[in-house]
Amino acid sequence: MLLLTALVLSVWFWRRNAREAPVWMMLTYLGVGVMAWEDFASVSTAASAFPKILKDFIMLGMVGFVQSMAVKKQISVWMAVVLIFGMFAAVHYLDELINTDEEVETFTSATDDDWSYLVELHEGATAQQLEDFARMNHYRVERAFFPEAASETYLDNYYTLSGNADRPLDAEVLNALTTVLYSEPNETIQVEPFIVGDRDLPAGKQSLSINDPFTGEQWAMEVLQMDDYYRLLHQLRPRKQAKVVILDTGVDGDHEDLTDNYFSIESKYDNDPHGHGTHCAGIAAGVTNNGIGIGSLAGGGDSPFVEISSVKVLSAGGMGTQKTIIAGIIEATDEGADVISLSLGGRSTQSSQRAYSAAIQYAHRNGAVVVAAAGNSNRDAKDYAPANADGMITVAAIDQLLLRAPFSNRTDKIEMAIAAPGVGIYSTVPGNGYKSYSGTSMACPFVAGLIGVMKSIDPALNHRDAYRIIHETGRESSETRITGRIVQPAATLARIAR
Structure with a gap:
């Protein structure tokens, strides 16, 4: 959404004196609103959204500044394009670096909009039947645990099955699969100091x-x-x-x-x-x-x-x-x-x-x-x-x-x-x-x-x-x-x- 909003903003700069300029202006404001809402909805707490929103607004400001320089012919159009794409590439690289350094792992939290189950398969069973079940119902499945001493535990037989609220899981159907030994909700855990x-x-x-x-x-x-x-x-x-x-x-x-x-x-x-x-x-x-x-x-x-x-x-x-x-x-x-x-x-x-x-x-x-x-x-x-x-x-x-x-x-x-x-x-x-x-x-x-x-x-x-x-x-x-x-x-x- 940030890239699309930046593109609309750029068109508004170049068409600011044209008859349809108000349309581009309204589309830019709409994009900014949707962008802020997506930032807010992508995090677990409101406080966590503000750094993301601030970063995106700074990016839009920099795009606007570069476009204004191009409009005034202080730099060439191609130079503006290179600078803008360079900024987006740099921000994407930094985001990847931060996520790699700070995230524990990607996991699905139990919210109103999604669900997750831990599923234990019978010893020796493959995940093929569970994967077919997930594919047919548009669920997501992945192996849950990777113990080094796998021969000492059954934890390597566990998988997570997750999906969205619009496609609820019928646990009875899941447990009826011949390869499934046991399943339980992947419950939410928290600290409360x-x-x-x-x-x-x-x-x-x-x-x-x-x-x-x-x-x-x-x-x-x-x-x-x-x-x-x-x-x-x-x-x-x-x-x-x-x-x-x-x-x-x-x-x-x-x-x-x-x-x-x-x-x-x-x-x-x-x-x-x-x-x-x-x-x-x-x-x-x-x-x-x-x-x-x-x-x-x-x-x-x-x-x-x-x-x-x-x-x-x-x-x-x-x-x-x-x-x-x-x-x-x-x-x-x-x-x-x-x-x-x-x-x-x-x-x-x-x-x-x-x-x-x-x-x-x-x-x-x-x-x-x-x-x-x-x-x-x-x-x-x-x-x-x-x-x-x-x-x-x-x-x-x-x-x-x-x-x-x-x-x-x-x-x-x-x-x-x-x-x-x-x-x-x-x-x-x-x-x-x-x-x-x-x-x-x-x-x-x-x-x-x-x-x-x-x-x-x-x-x-x-x-x-x-x-x-x-x-x-x-x-x-x-x-x-x-x-x-x-x-x-x-x-x-x-x-x-x-």
């Missing part, structure tokens, strides 16, 4: 045995007895540097309090337009005892126990799908992750556990422990995915009174539940900044970071032993039944080190 002030929170402890200047903002340090933890950690040496991978909106790998602990899986994951992933990364493994920012579970010194990384599975607006999360678990596992942290989720049916559980089982078989936030809806976590998946360690949030945070989902029906601070948690945000967020999203990386340290001391530790230790060393509260015990890093470290 709550930004809060600090006026109702207790001050942190300034006399910790670490020199990070913002520990006074970290009230959770005292609740978690982090000074005891740091003193004990100082006496230990890691057997390996464990890899903790944050699956989220990305991580600002250049942040001053993360960069020394950060390793890159792919450069496109090393930025965070949303901020959520960077905040979680700081809680799990911000560089500690470096005279900068905050303290974390990672410890400090010349031999850090963990390193942190990122796989982008959510958009800049914090939205993703079940497919992108599972693909992220697979990618993190294939990159050698020891711990995978998922501060995300959404309402779910029990059936959606199947694909998530297969992904978690794949991670377990390859030595990774997977940790997820319980969810922020004050409901039952068994109705939220991936918190309810088999083999998941699920984290509820507590407040400064050691009570379940008002927003935190309950975890009494979750097999492996634990609790951690999740209200007013001060941590890193992009651009060398720091903020307080609240949510089970913030509680989750406390546990993920601790399990990372546990894996650095005992690399053979599996998910069940890791949970057993943090549960047995956890602190009871008046609401343990609905949150799980409160994680206690010092007691856990003492148990794993003996």
